[in-house]
């Protein structure tokens with residue numbers, strides 16, 4: 551089967567790498583792809599806002615499955631357009647994608663189906679939001695309702711900071727439409743965990759867990775990023791915690807969406823705070839995480855193509871996701887300056903040597919191949935240096951050995967990915 555994968559990140563490289571192992575996998579196209587996907591797939595450029603062109607491409611190239619990596623096209627309803635043209639597509643419909651597209655919508659689902667989460671109220675009026683913040687006191691969390699590229703949440707330590715954030719969003723248009731309504735919620739404490747589950751709209755199966763590192767600096771300091779590293783499984787994930795999360799949150803959410811006439815297909819990525827009262831939902835995302843996917847795919851021992859295709863076509867019942875017993879850890883290498891201004895175009899050398907190390911996989915994110923075939927940096931987060939090991943510690947040691955092998959003075963990484971799991 552030929553497959554089209556939409557996206558250009560490390561997530562998409564990891565998905566393609568895993569799909570490629572399937573005996574049923576034919577040709578893969580990546581749109582737009584990156585310097586790494588080009589070795590496994592044909593990179594093509596199909597305008598994401600032009601569903602007709604995507605449909606025509608699929609017909610011409612006998613594409614039997616489309617996999618959509620990033621959230622924006624999902625929230626904008628690309629799946630609906632492709633499904634209407636009878637193209638099996640992995641990802642939720644526009645209506646189901648509101649689970650990521652609107653934080654207030656998710657809170658309403660939590661209310662309706664009794665999913666454990668922080669107490670909250672939603673506002674479009676700044677005065678009312680400020681009055682609520684004063685009433686609840688700090689610390690308190692202010693969230694822009696819509697997609698804000700991971701920058702729309704303020705965990706405020708004082709009520710003044712919270713009120714400023716609310717005004718920035720509601721009055722000063724800081725996130726445009728995404729911030730024209732906000733959720734103000736109780737601040738929770740504990741360790742965070744990411745949980746992934748596949749659904750075909752009816753059935754749901756657990757995919758795996760991971761923990762990430764959002765801050766740019768060691769010790770989780772400095773501004774937030776798209777993610778500087780991950781590891782899987784999350785050591786705090788026990789069988790009983792997994793069961794509790796599935797039974798209290800994931801399964802009722804999938805059942806609820808189906809009952810509401812907006813069945814959820816694709817991967818549901820749920821972020822939890824594991825509090826002393828149990829796991830509490832922070833948010834849903836409607837796609838694989840980046841860089842969580844890099845560690846999940848490194849560990850995956852099942853046929854990804856079979857899983858994604860059966861999820862897309864309503865036949866997930868009876869399937870299972872097997873993971874290797876090993877742990878995986880991914881260190882993100884980013885261009886100097888990221889997440890602020892950074893330069894593109896520097897050359898990255900010795901990648902082949904790093905890739906040749908045992909248990910190492912290098913996933914590309916912001917890279918491209920130049921005319922001479924050299925890999926050059928083409929984005930903020932550039933490489934996901936991933937390693938398997940008997941423990942998170944061992945995977946960490948191997949991943950950093952690979953990082954040291956890579957010759958790229960214009961890039962940097964955090965030196966402490968996995969610290970929670972190894973200390």
Ligand SMILES: Nc1ncnc2c1ncn2[C@@H]1O[C@H](COP(=O)(O)OP(=O)(O)O)[C@@H](O)[C@H]1O
Pocket residue numbers: 668691693699700701702703705735736737738739742821832833
């Ligand atoms: N209620 C909360 N209490 C404490 N921290 C929170 C809360 N909500 C969000 N956070 C913190 O803010 C981060 C981002 O929030 P999240 O809801 O995941 O939004 P997004 O990923 O869209 O930015 C979380 O990973 C968590 O660290």
Ligand SMILES: [Mg+2]
Pocket residue numbers: 821833
């Ligand atoms: Mg989040």
